[in-house]
Amino acid sequence: xxxxxxxxxxxxxxxxWLSALLAQPATAQQSLNxxxxxxxYVKSQILGFIRPYEEATGHRINVIQxxxxxxxxxxxxxxxxxxxxxxxxxxxxAMRACKEGLLETIDxxxxxxxxxxxxxxxxxxxxxxxxxxxxNVVGSTVVGYRQNSFKQKPTQLEDLxxxxxxxxxxxxxxxxxxxxxxxxxxxxxxxDEVYPLLSTEAGLKRAFAVLDKIKPHVDWxxxxxxxxxMLESGRVAMSSVYSGRIAAxxxxxxxxxxxxxxxxxxxxxxxxPKNGRNTELAMDFVRHASSTESLAAQARYIPYGPLRRSxxxxxxxxxxxxxxxxxxxxxxxxxxxxxxWSEHLDSIAPRFSRWLExxxxxxxxxxx
Numbered sequence: 001x002x003x004x005x006x007x008x009x010x011x012x013x014x015x016x017w018l019s020a021l022l023a024q025p026a027t028a029q030q031s032l033n034x035x036x037x038x039x040x041y042v043k044s045q046i047l048g049f050i051r052p053y054e055e056a057t058g059h060r061i062n063v064i065q066x067x068x069x070x071x072x073x074x075x076x077x078x079x080x081x082x083x084x085x086x087x088x089x090x091x092x093x094a095m096r097a098c099k100e101g102l103l104e105t106i107d108x109x110x111x112x113x114x115x116x117x118x119x120x121x122x123x124x125x126x127x128x129x130x131x132x133x134x135x136n137v138v139g140s141t142v143v144g145y146r147q148n149s150f151k152q153k154p155t156q157l158e159d160l161x162x163x164x165x166x167x168x169x170x171x172x173x174x175x176x177x178x179x180x181x182x183x184x185x186x187x188x189x190x191x192d193e194v195y196p197l198l199s200t201e202a203g204l205k206r207a208f209a210v211l212d213k214i215k216p217h218v219d220w221x222x223x224x225x226x227x228x229x230m231l232e233s234g235r236v237a238m239s240s241v242y243s244g245r246i247a248a249x250x251x252x253x254x255x256x257x258x259x260x261x262x263x264x265x266x267x268x269x270x271x272x273p274k275n276g277r278n279t280e281l282a283m284d285f286v287r288h289a290s291s292t293e294s295l296a297a298q299a300r301y302i303p304y305g306p307l308r309r310s311x312x313x314x315x316x317x318x319x320x321x322x323x324x325x326x327x328x329x330x331x332x333x334x335x336x337x338x339x340x341w342s343e344h345l346d347s348i349a350p351r352f353s354r355w356l357e358x359x360x361x362x363x364x365x366x367x368x
Contacts, residue, residue: 031060032281036088038065039225040248040302045088045289048298054290059281063184067223070097073273077102082276086285088136091127091267095342098132104272104279105131112291114310123292127338134271134290137298138305140266140324141178144231145240159260160238161186161214165309171230171239174220176352178240178264179340181334183210183264195337196289204348208355220356231256244302245326254358263323266336299323 034050036042042065045090052117064084064127066072070093076082082230089097096102108129111120127136142162150166155353158167160182171181179192187210189197197203206267221227227241243258250256270286272279286293295306296314305325312320320326 001154002103029058029060030278030281031062032085032086032278033064033083035064035066037067037085037282038223039228040245041224041304043099044244044301045297045305047137047301049289049291049294052294052297053285054256054283056231056288057284060208061285061315065131069093070100070102073097073102073311074100080275082273083272085276085278086294087271087273087339089133089271090192090338091133092267092336092338092341092345093128094269094271094336098130098346099342102274103132103272104276106134106272106286107283108134111287114292114308115211118308118310120308122291123308123310125307127267130269132273134286135267135307136290136295137268137307138265138325139268140243140304140329141173141240141264142243142362143238143261144246144256145238145259146226146231146234147255147257153257154238154259155261157182157259158186159259160240161210162303163217166238168237169216169235170214170218171227171236171241172218172219173227173240173355176348177345178336179211180204180207180241180348181264181336182262183207185334186210191332191334194334195340198340200342204351211355221350223300228256247303249323260329260332262332262334263324263329264334264336265305265330266338267281269319 022073036045042063046063050063054058056060057258068090070089071088076084094103108121111134113119114123124135143154143157145154149168151360154160154166160170180198184194184197184203184207185191187206198207219230221230224242224245227239228245230236231241231246232241232249232254243263246256246258270289272282272286276282292308292314295308295311296302297308299311299315299319303319303322307321321328323329
């Protein structure tokens with residue numbers, strides 16, 4: 001064989017070998033970027049079902065932490081440069097993003113049935129499945145406080161706003177969501193009247209006026225871990241905090257307690273941004289993460305309510321009592337109106353930001 005032909009043959013063989021190597025996406029290891037929250041919450045997901053998924057499939061999951069919202073999803077989708085494959089979203093954000101066309105429509109028929117064969121559509125509780133989302137947990141925002149910080153224990157939501165009987169700094173999430181509801185309830189508004197009142201200018205003014213009274217004494221947090229750290233360090237005596245986070249801190253021996261009165265409970269869902277490069281693998285991960293066993297496994301690492309009935313049935317009775325969805329914790333609970341927030345956040349958020357920037361005089365009668 002002539003040298004030139006021999007070289008050409010070697011080149012063709014190498015090219016064919018490389019083409020064959022690149023044409024094996026179904027069996028080769030792939031990576032997926034999964035975006036979730038921080039601290040004990042994402043740890044519960046890693047231990048509950050992310051590592052098991054990696055071990056079962058050989059795929060690699062890159063966990064990215066964020067503090068909520070859809071701004072990054074919007075930017076990536078509109079730029080056709082999507083690096084977030086799967087995102088854990090609050091339901092109201094999933095509704096907003098779905099309406100904007102930022103998320104893939106979910107084929108719920110491929111979700112795994114319950115162990116007894118019950119279809120997923122019947123196994124998920126209310127709003128566990130939405131056009132662009134698959135439910136994972138019922139989360140909760142509660143009032144957390146340090147033990148022995150006060151002469152008497154806080155017993156009601158109003159105590160969060162009472163700086164005379166319960167002195168000390170407060171921690172609140174840097175968001176209107178939840179704060180406005182609690183402000184009105186602490187001012188005597190019935191739970192079923194909160195959202196109709198917040199839909200009016202008078203209601204919004206009333207809520208902000210209540211927050212004005214404690215604003216000089218508030219430290220604002222943006223991630224769940226920040227809220228826990230504020231309480232652990234003693235920077236604040238009382239704070240809004242995610243129930244699972246403070247429960248995990250107490251489990252580590254931190255002197256923290258939960259006040260369940262008027263907890264605000266909500267849904268989190270898995271969503272897949274549009275224009276992604278790994279949509280098929282993303283859906284496979286969501287299918288795994290939303291299975292009966294995966295949701296039950298996560299609850300054993302952090303006490304949030306699984307959104308599947310079959311998952312709750314797998315949990316030990318003592319653990320069920322710790323969930324936001326236990327009957328004793330639902331007595332005075334406030335269900336976050338995700339639809340309302342999906343329609344009103346864009347108008348209220350700028351107003352909340354302006355309110356944050358506006359200085360407030362510290363009343364002389366209140367502790368500094």
